[in-house]
Amino acid sequence: MVFDFSSSSEYQAVEDLFEMLRIYEKENNKLAHLWNKDVRRISAQQVKSAKNDNLAEKFYYLNKRSLLFDAKEDFDAYLQYIEFEREPEKRFYLPRRKQILSIVKALQGLEDDEYDLLTLSMPPGTGKSTLGIFFLTWIMGKYPQSCNIASAHSDKLTRSFYDGVLSIITDPEYLWADVFPGTKIARVNSKDEIIDLDRPKRFPTLTCRSIDGSLTGATRCEKYLYADDLVSGIEEAMSKDRLDNLWNKYTNDLKSRKKLGCKEIHIATRWSVHDVIGRLEQQYSDDPRARFLAFPALNENDESNFDYMYGVGFDTKYFHDMRDTLDDVSWRCLFMNEPIEREGLLYHEDELRRYFELPKEEQDAIVAICDTKDRGKDYAFLPVAFVYGDDYYIEDCICDNSNPEIVEARLIEILLRYKVQMCRFESNSAGGKIAEKVQGEVKKRGGITHITQLKLRIPAVNEIL
CATH class of the missing domain: 1.10.287 (Helix Hairpins)
Structure with a gap:
């Protein structure tokens, strides 16, 4: 028609x-x-x-x-409706809808029982936490008798969840009461950061508590466990021991609160592959009921993914400036969702094992790997490892950004001196030619090193050997 x-x-x-x-x-x-x-x-x-x-x-x-x-049924409609009377430029959702609609649909998928777990990584300031707060208000209105938990790395952050949820439910500027007529606030406690709807209950409709706060006996989690930035920052992310401790807190203090059928949402900056999202991804990567979303600051054309209406987002120029200002690790973690390990920062100082001398028995092999110098201030790096079972003893290394002729001579010398049996060269724009030259000179001088090539990004000995 x-x-x-x-x-x-x-x-x-x-x-x-x-x-x-x-x-x-x-x-x-x-x-x-x-x-x-x-x-x-x-x-x-x-x-x-x-x-x-x-x-x-x-x-x-x-x-x-x-x-x-x-x-009540559709999260996208809910977001549009409750801000319907607000000035267009003051609204949260509609100015961002084009860019974040796929996330809204993923959250809808959780509620429609398509998924049990959803993780989301986005740059700071792009609205991921605010969207999570709106989602909590929707779930609380739908299920006022059920209990939920919202957690983060600090009390200050969980307090922002509590204040944000309370504002949307009580402020007449939002039309939450139209969507859920008859549902009233029965109890609030700003100290304990709890909100109860309909009637006071032993386990409140929403409890906001930091990962270090005690949940023992305080609540259970029937509908949603919401975790937003459980890692406090790069210092914690650089320590495997602290991340192990964080994982234990998550499993023992948060996940153990879940009742049958409870869903999970994790929102975070991806600092490390060992953070909670990284471990969940490793555990559930093949599970069709788990979904892992990551949206970097810049797309494949080096343009902003978050250029929202009314100037409330970030344009391409802003992100380019941040990239030029920040150190590479911070830029990749904060804005591109690339954990620090993916850029080669594999070991923190307090996690390295040290030795005074090599074991007395004969080694299983002597191996090396070379990240060749590319251009400019780039360094060539070649560690020599003595292999004893599963252990690699780094006996010596070359780390040099001198002229290519000097670097190549040093690489040849160290391979000959330690009688390295196998060495793998990174096959970048310069690595292939360097590997051929080094192999030829080592053989010419009676060395035994067998050199292979592989295209890699800042490799590590225990990854490759």
């Missing part, structure tokens, strides 16, 4: 369809809300293109009613 929306009678047809869907909802909830998306789409379009103000106003309020109809 083709509608002529310049006619008020055709508007009436759309409104009649909407009223029919409201009645049909009792018979077929899923289908009624599916068809209502057409009402939402048509009414939103006609607000902009209606031939007169009177018709535009009618479609405007029809759009509002159709969003309210879906708001």
